[in-house]
Amino acid sequence: MLLRQEPWPDAWVLGAETVEVCMSFVVRRGRLGRLVSCASAIALLAAAPASLAQAPLWQNGPPASASQGVPREHLAVVEGAGGLYDGPVAAYVSQVGARVARAAGRSGCAFHVLNSDVVNAFTSPPGCHVYVTRGLLTLINTEDELASVLGHEVGHVAANHAGRRQQRSVVTGIGALVLGALTRSANVAQIASQAGQLSVLSYSRQQEFEADGLGVRYLAQGGYSPYGLVDMLGALQREDQFDAARRGRQGQETAAWARTHPLTGDRIARALQSARQAGPPPTDATAAAGRDAYLRQIDGMLYGDDPEQGFVEDRRFTHPVLRIGFEAPSGFTLTNGATAVGIEGPEGAKGQFSAGSLSGDLERYAYDVLRRTVGQAPAQLGASERTRIGGFDAVVLPARAQSGSRVLDVVVAAYADGSGRAYHFVTLSPAGRAQIWDPVIGSLHRLSPQELAAAQPKRVEVVVVRPGDTVQTLSQRMAFDDYRLERFLMINGLQPADPLRPGQPVKLVTTSRRGR
Template sequence: MLALWRHGSLALRKRLAALALPALLLVACGGDQNALLPPERPADGEFAPRISTVQRASDREHQRLLAAFGGEYRAPKARAALDDVVQRLAKASEGQIGAYEITILNSPVVNAFALPTGRLYVTRGLLALANDTSEIASVLAHEIAHVTAQHAVERAERELESALVSQVVSQVLKDPAQGAAVQAGSKLSLARFSRQQELTADQISVRNISRAGYDPYGAGRFLGALGRNTAFRNSAQNQSADDKRLDILSSHPQTPERIAAVTAAARQIGAPGIGEHDAARWLAAIDGLAYGDDPRDGVVRGRRYLNSALRIAFSAPEGFSLEAARDMVIGVSANGAQALRFDSVTLKAGQTLESYVATGWIEGVETTGVEKLEISGQPAVVATGKGTDWTFRLAAVQAGDRVYRFILAARGGNDPSRAMQSVLDSFRSLAPTEAQAVRPMQIRLVAASAGDTPASMAARMPEQERALELFMLLNGLDRNGALTPGQRYKIIAE
């Protein structure tokens, strides 16, 4: 997989979430990313990187992407704007494979993908981050560059060579020390190869958007927005961007390196101010776009979680930040010392709630002190768990054959019982009218009046945590940046 958009996450968060896309989608990246999916190896074990093989796998990979990223999101205005950009880029492209088809994925994460057949994918989270047409054109041009340069085929060939090296090491050399050194060198070669592919796609995309008439500096602006988005998310997890050290085996070039490269490429074309921005058209295209969680999967409002499909709600402990996924909720305390997970499972036939909890559902965690009680009128069980580095409080609430599970983990010997009690006290069922009232947040355009400031505009987003930072991020504003009266800016509202 070739990756572009990415952000880090807490190690414990990864363990609690345990979310994994199919292996094909996770060849070399994780987090929010852009990727060109490589063709699969045929059943006979012989890899033949022919376009026919890729075409046979395309429909299957399309369905896997839809399943992993919330399905297709219908946004006619945004789709029409994207189609226009793709058509212009295809005409100006340094290579052509045929027609391109774009799909908007119903996910709040910042993500973009491409299949070798020319299927392009962008999430609505990525669309929200762009502020003009040239910026979104840079994303699509990068994807098209991966496709036309056949990077998936090249990467697959390299990985096949790497697998062959590993086989030789294990079967011929029979020298553990030398074998480890050879395999490490092979992995490093693959990582450098992927980073070079990303930089190459960047260079091609700058030339392509310029030939299509767009501002070539749009690529640098959008990469800068990605960097700020990563810092925004990291700071919510009590981590600074500087704490994220780039692993030498990572396939992702550092964002500052890429910004410098695309800016230099743009300067070779001309001075700033050339090319089309068309901010007004792009902002009009995403006005009303859903932002954040899909209500069908549950929504986060500050520390509150509401799920209209399950008709339940609860609140995280004070100081926690929440993030909803399709089948779970993850929370992390401000100091990173505690973490929360919520999800649901179905009991097996004849299985009791007590026996389920007593057996333990966290691998490597011993469950003790199982206690029956009632939570919000429903039978429930709470227990204590102990792992190597974490102390756990576990709770399970039964509703028919469905079990709602809460895990609250505290680092070391700290007891998270008080935090868990606050969560359970807040757990409740939603009335039908409450469930129907849960609406997605949307991007709204608001014209700045004389005297408006980023703070006054952010005050219109009361449901958003760190609203001022989010407003600045979404609108590409620098710190202490002034607003232009009459200009429209993005806010998040129902």
């Protein structure tokens, strides 16, 4: 495609006083599963129309979390992670958290559940606010384990780890470190030089060990088993091993010194030593009672993607509320999020699917998305093309931009749904390879009745083992096409040869309509 040089219209250029904020998660896996540099708006693909900047992708209006006790400083992180998950599960987590906080001698702590399937927990100043995700709650099997997570996070607050780091935007946690950067400079890479980064990682590792030790102390003082943290770290280790096997990462573990948080095995050994010093392990009867109590509380909890944010299944995205979907060919992967669907393709290609309000011309909307994507970088714009795709009026706008030493093809494909909403893809690929995105861009469509019927949310369903049930037979009831046995064992903390006793409660993931 012949590209022509064209300046941005003056009305669309960001003002000189614009300050960009980049908030990045480092998590173990999931929708926010890698460190994102703030170095380039092009590389990030983080820009979106202004109407999307303050709220989750598929919602309108102010963030719901603003009226639910979340500090203003946390709103962007909370809403970016899916918002809050309310109801009986959240009330239960707050109840356990209050007991842990009393044991720690802390007042004014608040405990929140995030509507995210990422396995994660974190805390952040100001004050004492602890966040856990639905994904982590699915992995937990006893109230002792839940209390250990909350105690660990309260330990970060009690030890003033954020203050000792002397970074206003530090968020510490079992599975994550959230770094906020506020800068006018595009050369943010200098901030994360290798020497500086390794220094931060080492310091964080010591913080994690300290928070683990405090968490074990709070467990014992609060009447919980001090072995809860040992069990919790073991569950995290099993989940990480399962995820590594599923994604083909066997044998590619990162060295302990290069991790934001220490290897789970290292922490288990230390936590076990602390637990032995704090008290005896729970009896079988006590452990069973704690498991039963916890599982009753999460029975019916949403699992995986929230239908309000759509579903990703393999290389297919469907949104039953908006009744739209698209599919990527082999070699691509999709990652669902609260504000966008991330897409990765061959040859380092990256893309994003998002949405916004459409109050004017669709071509102007596409230019606005492109302008916000490339920022102030010089760009060669190609001729826009108006077309019809999947029953939608569409505009495809190509460009070529420079990102450091790389020349990238950038394409925005925008679609009008006829009701004041627009959808769009933003894609990046090596120069001359933009066509690899054609199947994705051409696949957006309105869902058929059959697709709508198949797009059912998954939930945690607690069932009672009956005579003759085995891990093999029960795992066949899991609502997955693959790894049913492995998933069943992972979320229940079981081994393949473990016997099941009649009357024992276990977790399944099903498409049951019961919800909490």
